[in-house]
Amino acid sequence: MNRLQFAQLMWSIYGSKKLPDLDWIQRLGLLAVKLGQMHALRIDFLDPAKCLHLSQLYRKNAAVPREDFQALLRRGSVWGQTSPFASLDEEPLATASIGQVHRGQLLDGADVVVKVVKTDARDQFVRDVAALKRMFVWFTRLYPPLKRVGDPVAMLGDIEAYTLSELDLRRELKGQQTLRGIRDAHADRFDLSNLIFPKIYPELTGENVMVSEMVKGPTFDELLEKGQLPYEKVVELFRMHGYFMFCVGTFHGDLHPGNAMLVGDKICWVDTGFVGTVGKQLRVGLLRFFCALTHYDYPRCVEALHGMSLVPLSSEALDRFRTRFEALYEPFTDSTVSEISLTRQMMETIKLGVLCGMQFDKDIFAIIRSLMYMDGMVLRSNPDAVLMKDMRGFIDQVLELGDPS
Numbered sequence: 001m002n003r004l005q006f007a008q009l010m011w012s013i014y015g016s017k018k019l020p021d022l023d024w025i026q027r028l029g030l031l032a033v034k035l036g037q038m039h040a041l042r043i044d045f046l047d048p049a050k051c052l053h054l055s056q057l058y059r060k061n062a063a064v065p066r067e068d069f070q071a072l073l074r075r076g077s078v079w080g081q082t083s084p085f086a087s088l089d090e091e092p093l094a095t096a097s098i099g100q101v102h103r104g105q106l107l108d109g110a111d112v113v114v115k116v117v118k119t120d121a122r123d124q125f126v127r128d129v130a131a132l133k134r135m136f137v138w139f140t141r142l143y144p145p146l147k148r149v150g151d152p153v154a155m156l157g158d159i160e161a162y163t164l165s166e167l168d169l170r171r172e173l174k175g176q177q178t179l180r181g182i183r184d185a186h187a188d189r190f191d192l193s194n195l196i197f198p199k200i201y202p203e204l205t206g207e208n209v210m211v212s213e214m215v216k217g218p219t220f221d222e223l224l225e226k227g228q229l230p231y232e233k234v235v236e237l238f239r240m241h242g243y244f245m246f247c248v249g250t251f252h253g254d255l256h257p258g259n260a261m262l263v264g265d266k267i268c269w270v271d272t273g274f275v276g277t278v279g280k281q282l283r284v285g286l287l288r289f290f291c292a293l294t295h296y297d298y299p300r301c302v303e304a305l306h307g308m309s310l311v312p313l314s315s316e317a318l319d320r321f322r323t324r325f326e327a328l329y330e331p332f333t334d335s336t337v338s339e340i341s342l343t344r345q346m347m348e349t350i351k352l353g354v355l356c357g358m359q360f361d362k363d364i365f366a367i368i369r370s371l372m373y374m375d376g377m378v379l380r381s382n383p384d385a386v387l388m389k390d391m392r393g394f395i396d397q398v399l400e401l402g403d404p405s
Helices: 003-015 022-028 030-039 048-058 066-076 121-142 145-149 152-166 169-185 220-226 231-248 280-294 298-308 315-329 342-355 364-381 387-401
Strands: 085-088 099-106 111-117 209-213 250-252 260-263 266-269 275-277
Touching: 003 022, 003 030, 003 121, 022 030, 022 048, 030 048, 030 121, 030 152, 048 220, 066 111, 066 209, 121 152, 152 169, 169 209, 169 231, 169 250, 169 275, 220 231, 220 260, 220 364, 231 250, 231 266, 231 280, 231 364, 231 387, 280 298, 280 364, 280 387, 298 315, 315 342, 342 364
Parallel strands: none
Antiparallel strands: 085 099, 099 111, 111 209, 250 275, 260 266
């Protein structure tokens, strides 16, 4: 994807009244697909029909040709000449930007899915990211405030980090082991009993091929598309994810609605290739900020944000920030998610802080992306929700738990 194609992609998402051409986006490569996926939930500033259309990029990407699937399987096989499968479907069960999964059955009768990574996904993605980084570096040199307020190079680096992690399926196994271990270790502190993970077969998993159990249930994205995702389950997902982020500091780094499944009453996390981490100063500061925000205590919000900054403000700058913050949040009290998007509000808050002289850890981009996914699911499942009130009890509970580390 070159600069012109990037501009055309942004125009198709933001400017054009026509729905973006998904086949064209896929032909542009993995980075274009990732950017399309990130915009699929933004009905706060994009047309809902366009978001619904873009959400197909979570699971309806182009499959590799049938003959190539066998070649990919042979290339990534870790089981030698003797196949472990009693049967294996040639047609993909689902496809994604990085790879695709096929239904199979092991010799012992266990139903499984086999994930394979597409051959050229990594090389093209690395080239595209490098080209866009050069472009963004050039832009930020021409307009330095862009780096301080949005830092597109850092945001692109965040996309690069979690995508490259997904391209090595051994990381998915390791990531699941990490998250599963946290769930089990914290069982007596916080209720995570409804969080499950599919079994992954380590002996059948390598860099480019992974075998895991067949989990039967729709993804949150599929339920959103049908208008059938219960709002309570979105809030429950938010609570689980929030505990990992704010109380532990280690979390599922790409928990979009295509990576969460509803299995009965349980929530199943898949695609755990990228496990995000956040430093104590940032996560504790954000937790205190959200605790104050759910009670609409804006003076405490300002204190929490100032505590997150790597550089303290002068008294004059802090007063200026406080005045502008109160003006920004005046209409926020008791607002629904459709009236004021939490993600947009957070972006404006970070922008305001940076313009007043604050500096935040780069990990904040991964947090904002996670909030974007959660906020977007709420927007689509229950646009009249007052999310801050619904999260109040959870945030207070997590703050009372203190720091488990």
